[in-house]
Amino acid sequence: MSDWDVEKIRKDFPVLSQTVNGKPLVYLDNAASSQVPQSVIDRTSKYLAEEHSNIHRGVHYLSQHATTAYEAAREKVKRFINAPDVNCCIFVRGTTEGINLVAHSYGKGFIGEGDEILVSQLEHHSNIIPWQVTAEERGAKLRMIPINDRGEIMIEEYDKLLNERTKIVAVSHVSNSLGTVNPIKEMIATAHKLGVPVCVDAAQSVPHFPVDVQDLDADFYVFSGHKMFGPTGSGVMYGKREWLDKMPPYQTGGSQIRTVSFEKTTYAPLPAKFEAGTPAIAAGIGLGAAIDYLNSIDFAAAAAHEHDLLEYATARLADIPGIKITGTAAEKASVLSFTIENVHPHDIGTILDQQGIAVRAGHHCAQPVMQFFDVPATARASFAFYNTREEVDKLADAVQKVIEVFA
């Protein structure tokens, strides 16, 4: 990739320059959590060193300063996903909390006995269980949109499952376990024909390509800061105002009220209504800095580089006898799940780790996907724009070694 200077980009991420088990770190677990650039570390440290105070409360200098910084981060989020209204960008701890918020509040407001919730077979547990709980509580039915052998949602089945009892569709933009990019714009359009809103788990999409929630027409779009080069504890639940205004609060307490008496409490307007208690202020400001970082690089070139890595890695691993790649969708983000005949993924993970290579080994919190492909687990290499073809070569060589050890 001539227009992507990966060596220069790598210098922005201090963690990448270390050695692990005596080998240079090859970090290929980005789908679990991405690394943090120096600018985000600096911004977060500056906040903690010079600006820390509680927000939305104090009249004093520091509190106002912290509030301004935190709200500036929200404004950055709004522009990053092209949300129509900054107040519809609710800060949460991460995708899991955001989806729990939607499942709880939307469920309480809009889902009743006999209603149906559609969730795809591809989902991470955090986009299944909250809906399962809501379905149980509301007397509703959870229905699964099946996937095909390539790990793609079967759109014709989805169309058939949607009906007048469907109250919400929950689907990921990009699958965490397989990397499948789902056609969510089309899925949203289909759901909207029946007036059904769609909640998108966007944890794996925002780090990889630009997103426009208005173009997608997503009703809810939820993502984590720590998978997009920001700190853990930061995340966003974007929702359309038409829903958020009507949904009851998720958590209640400080900062989310207008008036409180023992007879009645009235709630504050958005976004405060959904942000009870003191938030993760440093993490939120850090997320803003991560967005600044993403805006400072050529995101399109970064995406092209990642795509090149995925294609290269897929070709290299496919060349090794005994390797099976799980998830072969036509549209994929840079996630490569694989298994080696007669070798358990945990053994792959440990042996790769000894070579300094970090991959995920396990069920990726997507046990229904593992059941579908009839594997207990897979090894997963997931690439970010700071990874290199040389690192892919190291992965392929180490995988070859795994096969030798277990031969």
Next chain:
Amino acid sequence: MSELNDLYQETILEHNKNPRNFREIEGADKQAVGNNPLCGDALRVFVRMDGDTVDDVAFKGSGCAISKASASMMTQTLKGKTREEAEAMFHEFQDMVTGKLDVETDENHLGKLKIFSGVLEFPARVKCASLSWHTLNAALSGEDEVSTE
């Protein structure tokens, strides 16, 4: 690959490939399922007692090389042992893989099982080595299911 020698020793790799007593026991007196929720691995341990003695012990399930080899070697070791001896071994094994028992200096009855002391260097893999033993312990105690979490 010298770093790995402590973990993936020849014996472990061989037991992984050809696990002993990898079968069900029809009419087992005791059996239990062990789950490692972290990785989704599950195995079932079957025990047939003859009075107070382990007459036969076997296992089925899926798991990594460490958990499979550990289960395989456990079944080999336990045949003919009394229940008390089996339980004592469970504790010794558990102490070994959590670093409470030093196989070189502390008195123990682990014999060939000492090979699993290598997992100490791999904290994420300790539960793989001990899953079958926890499952055995559950079976002997009359529990149906056990989890390493």
